[in-house]
Amino acid sequence: MIEVKHVLDVLKKTKKAIETNNTFELKNLSNQTIHSSSIQQDSDNISIAVTIYALGKIFERVNFRSLKGWDNFYSITIKSLNNSISALEKNNIEEFRNHFQFIAKAINKISGKLKDYITQVFEKARINKASRIYEHGISLGKTAELLGVNLYDLSTYAGNTGISEVPLTKTMNAKSRIKLTEDFFK
Amino acid sequence: MTEKAIIFDAGTLISLSMTGLLNLLIDLKKSFSGKFLITKEVKKEVIDNPLNIQRFELEALQVQRLLNNKIIELPESLGISEKEITTKAEELMNIANSTFSQGTEFIHLIDMGETSCIALSKILRDKKIENLIAVDERTLRLLCEKPENLKELFKKKLHTKINYKKENLIYFKEFKIIRSCELIYLAYKKGFTELKGRNSLNAYVNALKFKGCSISREEIDEITKLG
Numbered sequence: 295m296i297e298v299k300h301v302l303d304v305l306k307k308t309k310k311a312i313e314t315n316n317t318f319e320l321k322n323l324s325n326q327t328i329h330s331s332s333i334q335q336d337s338d339n340i341s342i343a344v345t346i347y348a349l350g351k352i353f354e355r356v357n358f359r360s361l362k363g364w365d366n367f368y369s370i371t372i373k374s375l376n377n378s379i380s381a382l383e384k385n386n387i388e389e390f391r392n393h394f395q396f397i398a399k400a401i402n403k404i405s406g407k408l409k410d411y412i413t414q415v416f417e418k419a420r421i422n423k424a425s426r427i428y429e430h431g432i433s434l435g436k437t438a439e440l441l442g443v444n445l446y447d448l449s450t451y452a453g454n455t456g457i458s459e460v461p462l463t464k465t466m467n468a469k470s471r472i473k474l475t476e477d478f479f480k
Numbered sequence: 481m482t483e484k485a486i487i488f489d490a491g492t493l494i495s496l497s498m499t500g501l502l503n504l505l506i507d508l509k510k511s512f513s514g515k516f517l518i519t520k521e522v523k524k525e526v527i528d529n530p531l532n533i534q535r536f537e538l539e540a541l542q543v544q545r546l547l548n549n550k551i552i553e554l555p556e557s558l559g560i561s562e563k564e565i566t567t568k569a570e571e572l573m574n575i576a577n578s579t580f581s582q583g584t585e586f587i588h589l590i591d592m593g594e595t596s597c598i599a600l601s602k603i604l605r606d607k608k609i610e611n612l613i614a615v616d617e618r619t620l621r622l623l624c625e626k627p628e629n630l631k632e633l634f635k636k637k638l639h640t641k642i643n644y645k646k647e648n649l650i651y652f653k654e655f656k657i658i659r660s661c662e663l664i665y666l667a668y669k670k671g672f673t674e675l676k677g678r679n680s681l682n683a684y685v686n687a688l689k690f691k692g693c694s695i696s697r698e699e700i701d702e703i704t705k706l707g
Contacts, residue, residue, distance in 0.1 A: 471664055
């Protein structure tokens with residue numbers, strides 16, 4: 295279940311960040327929903343985190359704006375955000391859900407290169423957010439399941455982050471685990 | 481009578497296949513008087529699902545070949561049914577996923593693939609079959625070996641107080657866990673790897689790290705020194 299007040303604040307800031315072209319703020323806003331995504335693991339929080347992160351990536355690519363379909367994508371995004379905000383102000387979660395999901399579905403309203411690029415950005419955003427949830431302590435399999443990404447993608451992505459460098463991750467010294475393995479093969 | 485087994489989680493097979501080191505399992509199997517096992521859930525994650533994804537079809541086919549050639553086998557080869565594993569896995573997953581909480585919300589930690597590995601391990605142990613679980617991801621390892629670190633990790637990352645039911649942790653003790661990097665270390669020591677020398681051992685383990693094996697640079701240095 296989403297925290298309406300918090301999500302409302304995030305969406306208003308998201309709209310403002312898009313209008314002022316502040317992509318750094320979009321990334322920050324996406325991260326703000328990761329904690330709740332890790333604990334509650336509900337599709338709304340995850341969808342918000344993924345979509346805002348993807349928007350940050352899309353809006354930072356200035357070259358996308360000259361591609362066919364951009365104006366349509368931009369207006370759908372702003373309209374969906376406005377409608378999502380209005381729905382939340384009325385505390386209508388179902389209506390919010392329908393309007394918010396429309397941003398990701400806007401991909402189907404465009405064609406050509408922009409469609410391909412935006413589809414890829416959303417796919418990568420899902421993997422990035424999955425990796426962040428894994429970083430928060432949820433297992434790799436569970437996060438892959440939650441975000442609908444495959445384990446091959448997620449393992450590779452997570453392997454290239456600093457997640458395994460966190461000291462708390464170490465549970466046994468290398469020598470002892472090697473000995474355990476060697477002894478088992480004797 | 482098989483008295484030993486290594487149970488592979490999906491991540492370990494993924495790290496090995498993505499680094500091109502999967503075939504070392506063939507040599508390791510020859511030097512091992514037991515079975516290499518995967519559960520139905522893990523098969524789904526490393527073979528069945530990726531077979532439909534062009535980017536990972538090759539890796540899936542390579543793992544499938546190991547299964548076809550009986551290098552890795554399903555638990556049925558030891559007379560253990562899918563149903564038995566699923567029942568035990570559901571029980572353990574429910575316990576694991578109701579162990580840590582923030583306020584009134586339980587944190588769902590692990591999925592069926594990972595839990596099926598510990599369920600199989602428990603079933604084998606009850607049958608007096610010694611076993612290790614090869615797991616490259618960190619959460620299951622933390623839950624089994626240092627749950628207090630998992631609690632600290634949640635606390636640190638979620639910036640909130642975390643509660644945990646200590647009485648649940650007994651279910652996850654005594655599982656013995658290794659990773660793909662220890663298997664490759666062993667393959668290197670036994671002379672199975674194509675490249676020789678400490679530099680190559682370091683490179684092999686680094687490659688595994690970049691494909692998802694949860695190992696720190698400090699641990700890699702330790703392993704390289706041992707090699």
